[in-house]
Amino acid sequence: MTPQSQDFQNRLRKEIEAAHNSVKTPLTHEEVAAVVRQVIQSLEGDVSAADLKFYSELEELAHYIRQAKNEIASIKPDDISTSFIPDATDELDAVVGATEDATNRIMDVCDEMSSIAAECAPPINERLVGCTTKIFEACNFQDVTGQRITKVVETLKHIDARVEAIVKAMGDEIHHVGGEHLTKNVHAADPEKGLLNGPQLPSNAISQEDIDKLLSGK
Amino acid sequence: MAVDMNMNVLIVDDYKTMLRIIENLLKQLGFKSVHQATDGSMALRVLREMPIGLVISDWNMQPMTGLQLLKEVRADNALKATPFIMITAESKTENVVAAKEAGVNNYIVKPFNAETLKQKISAVLGNF
Numbered sequence: 001m002t003p004q005s006q007d008f009q010n011r012l013r014k015e016i017e018a019a020h021n022s023v024k025t026p027l028t029h030e031e032v033a034a035v036v037r038q039v040i041q042s043l044e045g046d047v048s049a050a051d052l053k054f055y056s057e058l059e060e061l062a063h064y065i066r067q068a069k070n071e072i073a074s075i076k077p078d079d080i081s082t083s084f085i086p087d088a089t090d091e092l093d094a095v096v097g098a099t100e101d102a103t104n105r106i107m108d109v110c111d112e113m114s115s116i117a118a119e120c121a122p123p124i125n126e127r128l129v130g131c132t133t134k135i136f137e138a139c140n141f142q143d144v145t146g147q148r149i150t151k152v153v154e155t156l157k158h159i160d161a162r163v164e165a166i167v168k169a170m171g172d173e174i175h176h177v178g179g180e181h182l183t184k185n186v187h188a189a190d191p192e193k194g195l196l197n198g199p200q201l202p203s204n205a206i207s208q209e210d211i212d213k214l215l216s217g218k
Numbered sequence: 219m220a221v222d223m224n225m226n227v228l229i230v231d232d233y234k235t236m237l238r239i240i241e242n243l244l245k246q247l248g249f250k251s252v253h254q255a256t257d258g259s260m261a262l263r264v265l266r267e268m269p270i271g272l273v274i275s276d277w278n279m280q281p282m283t284g285l286q287l288l289k290e291v292r293a294d295n296a297l298k299a300t301p302f303i304m305i306t307a308e309s310k311t312e313n314v315v316a317a318k319e320a321g322v323n324n325y326i327v328k329p330f331n332a333e334t335l336k337q338k339i340s341a342v343l344g345n346f
Contacts, residue, residue, distance in 0.1 A: 104238075136239050137330075140236060144328050
């Protein structure tokens with residue numbers, strides 16, 4: 001680095017520090033740009049071409065970062081943490097719960113079949129035991145499926161933590177940028193599609209009994 | 219030497235459905251006394267309370283994993299000769315190597331079938 005560049009950077013740092021100390025909130029990009037302009041003007045001709053190139057690249061970089069921030073903010077990353085990830089993990093937990101419940105009911109029936117087999121004479125009893133063994137074997141898919149889903153949930157939580165870190169790093173700016181909440185507008189073009197929400201989590205669903213009541217008008 | 223079908227077999231898994239599946243398969247293979255534990259530390263307590271002829275354990279459990287249980291068993295003079303089979307979804311080479319180094323007698327990857335279970339038990343205890 002040339003002595004001129006060093007001098008330029010020292011002056012720039014001092015001006016920005018002074019500006020920072022004079023206000024309580026962090027400087028905006030425009031305020032930083034104004035400080036840089038002020039320093040450039042005060043140099044009165046002792047800025048080299050290399051310094052100007054450096055400044056120009058710095059400005060481009062700031063512009064690029066600002067644009068990236070706006071783009072990230074416009075997709076409302078808050079929604080990912082507050083809505084998408086929790087919804088996805090709840091759905092996956094429901095899948096594990098439902099398959100576990102179904103597996104246990106299948107095995108209950110197998111136990112019943114084994115009791116019936118004990119009352120039967122050969123070769124019927126042997127054939128029945130053979131069938132229940134095959135069913136038990138098939139049921140151990142559920143453990144593997146559950147573990148795979150748990151891995152997906154962990155990955156989603158990792159993504160969630162990363163997104164949260166990005167949102168935090170971007171500070172308050174992210175909340176001032178406009179943009180539509182994806183969750184609420186996904187079906188705006190076709191309101192009937194908004195009715196297609198797929199299977200509901202047990203806590204959100206209404207029972208068949210409630211549906212019957214609704215239909216009968218009671 | 220014939221396998222004693224009255225021996226105590228201990229199955230260890232944090233997943234109750236899997237305990238039920240393994241217990242049923244073992245009973246259909248002829249084992250009459252099957253005991254359950256839901257993690258390594260509980261299994262260790264059972265192992266110190268009664269004579270266990272075979273341990274069939276999952277790997278991924280909390281607070282004590284199947285591998286930690288295996289190491290504890292092998293480090294305990296009274297238990298170190300206990301046959302130990304790992305049944306797990308962990309199917310990477312390094313898992314099998316680590317289990318082998320810790321002294322596992324056999325290793326079954328989930329999902330498995332009754333025939334595989336029988337073969338691996340036979341390989342450890344002898345034909346039955």
